[in-house]
Amino acid sequence: MSARPRPKLGEYIEKLHDALTDLAGEYRKVGERHASEHDVYHTCHTLAKQCEGQAEALAPHAERHAADVPEAADEDARESMLAGLRRVTAAVVGRSSATGMLLLRDLRQLHLEIEEAAMLWLIVGQAAQAARDRDLLVLVERSREEITSQLLWISTRIKETAPQVLVS
Secondary structure (H helix, E strand, C coil): CCCCCCHHHHHHHHHHHHHHHHHHHCCCCCCCCEEEEEEEEHHHHHHHHHHHHHHHHHHHHHHHCCCCCCCCCCCHHHHHHHHHHHHHHHHHHHHHHHHHHHHHHHHHHHHHHHHHHHHHHHHHHHHHHHCCCCCHHHHHHHHHHHHHHHHHHHHHHHHHHHHHHHHH
């Protein structure tokens, strides 16, 4: 465990927390927007929970390294209403070439956001190693495995979607 707070490491823990929170929100939006694609809907919601868990697990480390991360916020009524609207719209529109292009765009965007979180985990992990913060390193290792699985899933889904959308 590190002996003293490291504000610069804390700053990157904050960036990572924000990236994970944003990624969780994007997963939920994509899942709702593409509710007619059942695998996308369920996987996105599962991965959103995974990202939220990672963000929550950062809190004690943030405190130790002089960072300030907000506590987990419950989904507010507005977001809940928007999620319902996205689901209804997805059900009405169903599958079409337009929704296929939208799905491909959303998957590309998710890929970039996952890559951002993965890079921040790498940076925080290197700093944790240099700071000899064993507790943070344990979290980094577990979370990097999860984020790598997320990258594999999104890459596979893009490989499946691109030819269906662009060639048919």
